[in-house]
Amino acid sequence: MADIKQHFWDDMVHRWAGLYAEAFPKHGDISTQNFWGYAFVIDHVWDPPPGEDADPELPETRVLGAFGISGYPVNPKNRNIMRRYLGKSSRVYAEYGPSYDKGHFIAHATGGPIDANLFPQKREINRGWSKEGKRYREMERFVAAHPGIFVFSRPIYSDLGSCPFEVEFGYCDSKMNWRVEVFPNR
Incomplete structure (x- = not known):
């Protein structure tokens, strides 16, 4: 798993930043920061x-x-803190409508932090209420049940806001099998 994480540090961070810069040539400072053992690539x-x-x-x-x-x-x-963090999802993400939760790029159940890790996520995906949401929650539960495996999440944006159009989510299990899916978020 350490080799995969190093590959993401060495190669995927640059690939993600490059794809992002192609889509959004005018952007801020792109950096990688650590939060509770997870790396976050951020356009600040x-x-x-x-x-x-x-x-x-x-x-x-x-x-x-x-x-x-x-x-x-x-x-x-943290679960209670997250509920209070920034206020109710319906108020925080009011511009996107009432169907958004404070989702996590990396699930809290797998060690994901609160602050940089939160984003407006479609409630039907976050809570597993739709067909895609059931698959998303299944993947999150698998990662939570198998500590020590590699996991990643990559938002894909279609505009200048902080709500992704889609979210690519994946993991690599202990047998080196990858599962990667893209989930709608708009």
Whole structure:
């Protein structure tokens, strides 16, 4: 698993950043940051200096991908903290409508953190209410039941907002079998 993680550090981060830069030539500073053992590739768009307007052609600060070796929940209390973090999903993601939750790029049950890890995710996917959602939740449950396997998530954006159009999600099990799927999010 360490070799796969290193491959993502060495190659996939650059590939993801390249694909993103092709789709969004005007972007912020792309960097990779660690949160609780997971790497997050982030396009950080800085606030303009006082008195200046934000550039309307720049995207919001957002995650381009996350990956790492699955573990255990960071803190059992995080579930309650997440419910309170930023407020109710219906208020936080009001611009996308009432059908969005605070989803995780990396599930909390596998050691995913709260802050950079949260994104507006279609409720039917996040909660497993649709056909695609059932597959998504099945994959998350598999990763949670098998700590120590490689997992990744890559949002695919269609506009300048922080809500992905699709989310590519995958893992590699202990026998080196990959499962990768793309899930709708709009």
